[in-house]
Amino acid sequence: MxxxxxxxxxxxxxxxxxxxxxxxxxVNRLGAQQYYVQINQDGKRMEDKSDSGEKHVSYEYTLEGFDAKGKEKSLTFTAGKELRKDAYLRVYVKGNDVSSYQEVQVSELPEQAKQKLEGAEK
Known part of the structure; x- marks a missing residue:
């Protein structure tokens, strides 16, 4: 007993x-590589309809991202809303696919990525 x-x-x-x-x-962030991007363009508006006829809108972004060592990678991902212009994002990448992202403050950027992103603005 x-x-x-x-x-x-x-x-x-x-x-x-x-x-x-x-x-x-x-769990989409577990085991993923982290890159940093800045939203410096409008997302491409994409509309889709579900089988029930409901309309879904998303926005596609293709941006250059940088890892903590400053290595560059072109990243394409979608968001359910337009993202804030000039926002910095930490983007989680598994293989060649973006699995998740989150907004971060400029103070949270690794130094190498921050330098590359600031250089890309000019």
């Missing part, structure tokens, strides 16, 4: 831990 209760407690703890992990961690 005691072993059963201990086993049940361990299973419950693991399940609760898994749920907390899934809610707080974006």
């Amino acid at each position: 005691k072993k059963g209760i201990i086993t049940l407690a361990v299973v419950v703890i693991v399940l609760v831990g898994f749920v907390v992990f899934i809610q707080n961690v974006n």
